[in-house]
Amino acid sequence: MSAPAKPIFQKPESLRDRPTHYCPGCTHGIAHRLVAEALDDLGLRERAVGVAPVGCSVLAYNYFNCDFQEAAHGRAPALATGIKRGRPDTIVFTYQGDGDLASIGMAEIIHAANRGEKITVVFINNAIYGMTGGQMAPTTLVGQKTTTSPYGRDPEQIGWPIRMAELISTLTAPVYVTRQALYTPQLVRKARKAVREAFRLQAEEKGFTFVELLSTCPTGWGLTPVEALEWGKEKMMDYFPLGEFKKPGEEEGGAK
């Protein structure tokens, strides 16, 4: 008689068994899974409260299997502040895109970070507004064509793409600030560790944690899913360097 089969890969408990609305090849699915795995691994699902943004992941609450609030555009860190201050025993995270976090929500993210709110921010940077149909984002690369930068992003007109992880790492309060990418299995494994580390530090009440995940938007970029991963590796990782910009114990700003 053989031993019962032991699964080596299955859906995390922190995700619901439900098809998503995301486009084929979009890396939101991977990012969702990394967050869910971290909650599972650390046993945090039943204490977790997520905050969904406005953007493609506005419906994230349909996919995660934990409590959720849905914020106004850019305000997720303010909601997270209210939740965590009201119920300090919960594990609070925001899941935000680049338009939400780095444009309309710039004040909320910077000040939540600066207050050292004991929350985790998962920042999905794919250099474009996906939900509204591929408009220019604050992180759109120089020369990148979008529906509102049809001739390519011109820094003379609209400035340069904002590097959020570096910006946040100049603040004193945040304890963990990192940028990872979801373009290859190796990179995903490193991103998985980073997301887990952020939630571990929150569970230990260390302070504000920020994980930027370089992602894709095959539909908005006008590329196939495979081409999008290649483009991300080549272009995104060139302008947005990966790394840990701040780790626990580094009280001063980490960006040198």
Add this chain to the structure above:
Amino acid sequence: MTRILMKGAEAVGEAAIKAGCRHFFGYPITPQNEIPEYMSRRLPQVGGTYVQGESEVASINMLFGCAGAGVRVMTSSSSPGISLMQEGISYIAGAELPVVIINMVRGGPGLGGIQPAQSDYFQATRGGGHGDYFTMVLAPATVQEAVELVMDAFDLADKYRNPVLVLGDGIIGQMMEPVEFPEKEPARFEKPWATTGCKGREPNIVKSLLLDPYALEEHNRKLQQKYERMKREDVRVETVDLEGAEVVLCAYGTTSRVCRTAMERLKEKGVRVGLIRPITLFPFPEKTVQALDPKKVKFILTVEMSLGQMVQDVKLFTEGRIPVHFFGRTGGVVPTPQEVVHEVLKHLGKEVEK
């Protein structure tokens, strides 16, 4: 029970604490800074949390998060700051969250001035932000009443799962009056919908997004039923000497006190004058206005610190049966009793003293 002399703004803060509020998020703006200052001093003493937000926009969204987590929470601001909060108030109304918001109204539009006004009536009683919703609006006329209404506001917010606005003005906030704090335990409301972590239950979702138009229509109808229930169960109004009145003044908050003084002088002149003082501006005490007898009441004079906002509701609910006149000062100017007397005599066609 002891009576103590207290500034309106500080009394509002203490009333919130007595009502079980332990969380306050806000941003400084004149003329209500004594409220956040009081809360920043008092909340740590009672195990609460005061956070100064980076803006009114952020502060109201902190209220969203905190109320969504099932915790009593309040903010205070003044007119330009309340305008900035309208986005969040709309989302809070949509998500059906109980919050209390204090507006110590100052003159507008724009940056306006910092003197007392009642020119946010439209904004307060018509929802204020986008969408099909109303906030409940309470208008105190004294510091004592501000205390009682702030305490009640938390219960009403929980009863209806709806934002409750306390509409004061710079005078209510700045004035010192004797107050007594009612000794009562904060009411407890079960909040099984709150995001407290999903241990032992299915996940809760707090949101205002309903992409299916039929679902959103159903949701909005449900909100509407709530507003209708407010009209049935929680209209508050004070009436003075309506019996036999030939002239009825209508005023709320600070201007109602101006009217009370004017009434004394009018009575000395033999004018039979009464007063309707709405305490809830939404729901408006429409039945009180409708019940006035056109055969006895010559006209209604609405007095406001604006150029005519509540007067539209008075006209709406009078339905043309009784003439409605208006007198108001604006920009931070407070009407005087003498001006009100003058207006009444003018409309009565009597000799007006110069």
